[in-house]
Amino acid sequence: MVAALDIQVTKTLKSRFSEIDINHLPFGKYYTDHMLEVDYKDGKWQKVAIRPFQALNMSPGLSAIHYGQSIFEGIKAYKDREGNPFIFRPIDNFRRFNLSAERMEMPVVPEEIFMEGMRRLVELDKDWIPMKNDYSLYIRPFMFSTDETLGVKAADTYKFMILLSPTGPYYSSPLRIYVEEKYTRAARGGFGFAKAAGNYGGSMLATAVAKRQGFDQVLWMDAFEHKYIQEMGTMNVFFVIGDKVLTPDLEDGTILEGVTRDSAIEVLREEGYTVEEGPIHIDDVVRAYEAGELREAFGTGTAATISMIKELRYEEFTIKFDIDGAKAAPTVKRVLTDIREGRRKDTRGWMFKV
């Protein structure tokens, strides 16, 4: 069914690979030698190009800058122990990307361009995939509107691109989290479920205020009562209470449907845990803590992987977690690492071969 995607490939004349230390990488700082670029105009996608990583030349009237039609994805590529490159669950990111596109009134990207374009780009720059533990090649597909007029309307032209960034761990130690009651991230009917740039723009102030007080991230609550837990803005959140693992459900469209969230649910169920998706009231978390039933809390996301929470601040309550006694989060982390490195059978077809 899939005709070979016609890509115009221009290779770099001078690789920058030797300029980085592949075993010491901060998150998202360096880019590989090449990038993918394709424009949408006259109602259709134009020719796909892979070219040397370089600056874009654009009008200051660019509509994405003014009105924010801008969405993205975050995916990771790894090498197994034999050095074969794989991408983790990219088809799920492809589907989510187009849900984001539809919500932001942007054109959908054909599967061929997204999947085969990404595969070809990663194949070309595969030397940049680190093999060190907790390291990977972060893949950043994104799309933004490119009209050059200031009229407020959905744009007629867009650019879809993919960048690659060899990357180390996002958070290096367990997190201190501030339960946010003043600011909100998303409300029913909004676009919290979309991986849209605007969701991040709107979250910077609350995150910065929390960071100034020594926290790593905020935990977003529902927009109406500030009582129901949503997510952490770059990560979905899980709580272990008694013998159950709980995570907020996706019903009202305010939470991003994380691929790592889904992987964690599947892995935990396979390992015999009871996982429940549903509303989580912050008072129930506090009550469980006071009753000695609150065992763990952790975040899940592609960039930050599985991040344990060591402290949760809610009003006058400071909830501390026993990081060394945690079982569920380390289980998810170990199983996912084993699948990626080929020590455990990939029964669900999560590893997409490059």
Ligand SMILES: *Cc1c(COP(=O)(O)O)cnc(C)c1O
């Ligand atoms: C990307 C993202 C996540 C995590 O999703 P993954 O698919 O697991 O990477 C969680 N919340 C928000 C707001 C995000 O943008």
